Amino acid sequence: MTSVTAIRMAEPVEVADIIVKAVDISKRYGDGTQALSDVTIEFRRGELTTLLGPSGCGKTTLLKIIAGLLPASGGEVRVDNRTVYGPGPERAFVFQDFALMPWASVLRNVAFGLELRGTPKAEREDIARRYIKSVGLAGAEHKFPSELSGGMRQRAGLARALTVNADVLLMDEPFSAIDEQMRRKLQEDLLELLREEQKSVIFVTHSIEEAVYLSDQVVLLTRNPGRVVKSIRPGFDRGAGPEAVRRDQRYLDAVDDIWSQLKQYLS
Amino acid sequence: MSSRLPVFLSLLAWALFWELSTRIAGSTMFPPLSAIIITIGDVVQLKSFQTALVVTARAFAIGLGLALVVGILVGALMGRFDTADRILNVWVNIFISAPLTAVVPALMPLLGIGETTVVATVFLFAVWVIIIDTREGIRGVSPSLVEMARSNGATRWQMFRKILLPSAMPEVMTGVRLGVVRGVKGVIIGQIIIALVGFGALFETYLQTFQMTRFWALVLVVFSLGFVLVEIVGLLERRLTLHAKSR
Ligand SMILES: Nc1ncnc2c1ncn2[C@@H]1O[C@H](COP(=O)(O)OP(=O)(O)O)[C@@H](O)[C@H]1O
Numbered sequence: 001m002t003s004v005t006a007i008r009m010a011e012p013v014e015v016a017d018i019i020v021k022a023v024d025i026s027k028r029y030g031d032g033t034q035a036l037s038d039v040t041i042e043f044r045r046g047e048l049t050t051l052l053g054p055s056g057c058g059k060t061t062l063l064k065i066i067a068g069l070l071p072a073s074g075g076e077v078r079v080d081n082r083t084v085y086g087p088g089p090e091r092a093f094v095f096q097d098f099a100l101m102p103w104a105s106v107l108r109n110v111a112f113g114l115e116l117r118g119t120p121k122a123e124r125e126d127i128a129r130r131y132i133k134s135v136g137l138a139g140a141e142h143k144f145p146s147e148l149s150g151g152m153r154q155r156a157g158l159a160r161a162l163t164v165n166a167d168v169l170l171m172d173e174p175f176s177a178i179d180e181q182m183r184r185k186l187q188e189d190l191l192e193l194l195r196e197e198q199k200s201v202i203f204v205t206h207s208i209e210e211a212v213y214l215s216d217q218v219v220l221l222t223r224n225p226g227r228v229v230k231s232i233r234p235g236f237d238r239g240a241g242p243e244a245v246r247r248d249q250r251y252l253d254a255v256d257d258i259w260s261q262l263k264q265y266l267s
Numbered sequence: 268m269s270s271r272l273p274v275f276l277s278l279l280a281w282a283l284f285w286e287l288s289t290r291i292a293g294s295t296m297f298p299p300l301s302a303i304i305i306t307i308g309d310v311v312q313l314k315s316f317q318t319a320l321v322v323t324a325r326a327f328a329i330g331l332g333l334a335l336v337v338g339i340l341v342g343a344l345m346g347r348f349d350t351a352d353r354i355l356n357v358w359v360n361i362f363i364s365a366p367l368t369a370v371v372p373a374l375m376p377l378l379g380i381g382e383t384t385v386v387a388t389v390f391l392f393a394v395w396v397i398i399i400d401t402r403e404g405i406r407g408v409s410p411s412l413v414e415m416a417r418s419n420g421a422t423r424w425q426m427f428r429k430i431l432l433p434s435a436m437p438e439v440m441t442g443v444r445l446g447v448v449r450g451v452k453g454v455i456i457g458q459i460i461i462a463l464v465g466f467g468a469l470f471e472t473y474l475q476t477f478q479m480t481r482f483w484a485l486v487l488v489v490f491s492l493g494f495v496l497v498e499i500v501g502l503l504e505r506r507l508t509l510h511a512k513s514r
């Protein structure tokens with residue numbers, strides 16, 4: 001099977017189609033912490049870009065600024081070439097702690113984005129059921145979050161982000177609260193899902209392996225203040241399946257390369 | 268079942284003590300329990316009792332209803348906005364511990380000697396604890412739930428109704444239960460101080476005319492009504508907070 005990703009990787013686009021652009025973003029918190037300093041990153045349409053860096057380098061801050069949940073101190077965020085000033089329907093957020101309502105069933109949680117938008121109940125539950133199925137949660141519609149494992153909870157969080165039909169998914173360390181084996185499964189399932197849903201993903205992680213495994217582009221950040229060090233495009237063929245990828249020399253080289261880059265900033 | 272036994276035994280011991288000690292002492296102030304219980308049957312059939320019950324229930328319902336609306340809204344405001352919190356916190360903390368009984372006579376010239384004053388008393392007794400507990404609950408709402416709703420374009424009202432209130436439900440319901448307890452005290456204290464409305468008027472009549480058996484029968488009825496009401500709210504509390512607890 002020749003995947004969409006493989007074709008895209010084989011033919012680098014001359015003028016890249018940029019869906020999100022962060023321009024000269026700075027962020028200083030009220031207590032004086034300089035979390036970000038002049039960060040400029042271009043995110044291409046249909047790609048998965050990870051923001052990778054040590055804890056405290058401003059990944060969450062940057063993602064929330066892009067989401068419109070946090071105001072920047074300087075710079076701007078453009079989505080489809082238009083500056084945005086707050087949250088918008090073209091961006092959906094997936095939270096590290098899942099952000100599920102404990103008092104609501106999986107079905108209501110997944111349909112909640114549509115509920116807030118005023119979509120009629122029958123319609124939004126139809127859509128929610130479809131995505132509950134596609135993230136592999138079929139049968140859990142009427143369970144409560146407390147009855148689900150961490151992995152299943154994040155599947156629900158992902159399904160909720162998919163129901164609102166946003167072009168851009170913003171994922172803040174979505175799998176870091178999930179145990180190792182389940183995390184791998186979720187990573188594979190996410191790639192599988194993205195082959196069907198044409199989404200642009202901005203994915204935050206502090207795991208080099210996760211970043212390289214998932215990404216078309218990896219943006220390295222460092223801290224004090226948070227800034228971009230380098231941007232890397234691993235560029236290996238994912239068509240061969242997850243096991244082959246994890247043994248692929250280019251995958252291993254990219255991991256090494258990133259590690260040697262990041263190492264010099266750790267002291 | 269076994270956990271009920273001590274409660275039952277302690278009530279029984281108390282009833283026996285009352286019955287025996289009053290029979291031995293033979294005081295007209297404290298009639299035997301058996302006589303009081305028989306009188307309850309008569310008292311509840313009196314027109315004056317039924318009127319008092321309706322008047323009391325109405326004043327209680329209006330006062331508590333106002334306390335719920337105001338308490339939850341003000342509590343939410345204080346929980347959500349630091350400015351509101353800084354302005355209001357000192358007042359809430361003064362009134363939560365103030366001996367409000369002393370304020371009731373001062374309300375009478377303002378609100379008249381009637382239902383309005385009783386309603387105001389219920390409100391003043393109940394509202395503060397509802398404010399404080401709601402504020403506490405709203406402060407504890409998960410920030411990522413709030414961000415989740417914001418990123419989905421929630422309006423202020425949606426945020427309150429669908430995220431803040433359900434998240435804070437365990438604390439809000441604790442506040443409501445304590446508010447009901449205080450409101451029950453408020454309605455009776457208000458009526459007794461005014462002495463012209465509802466059960467207050469009845470208590471006054473029975474005391475003035477030395478009908479002590481009826482007086483104590485009424486006390487037992489009022490105690491039981493308050494107890495049952497608080498138990499019902501407790502049940503409601505458990506129902507409403509079934510899932511929020513697991514957050
Ligand atoms: N609300 C806040 N107030 C003050 N400082 C903050 C706040 N949130 C984050 N920071 C600081 O900003 C820096 C970046 O934080 P964050 O974006 O959470 O990093 P990351 O997600 O990469 O771990 C850190 O030094 C952190 O302590």
Ligand SMILES: [Mg+2]
Binds near residue numbers: 059060061
């Ligand atoms: Mg973070």
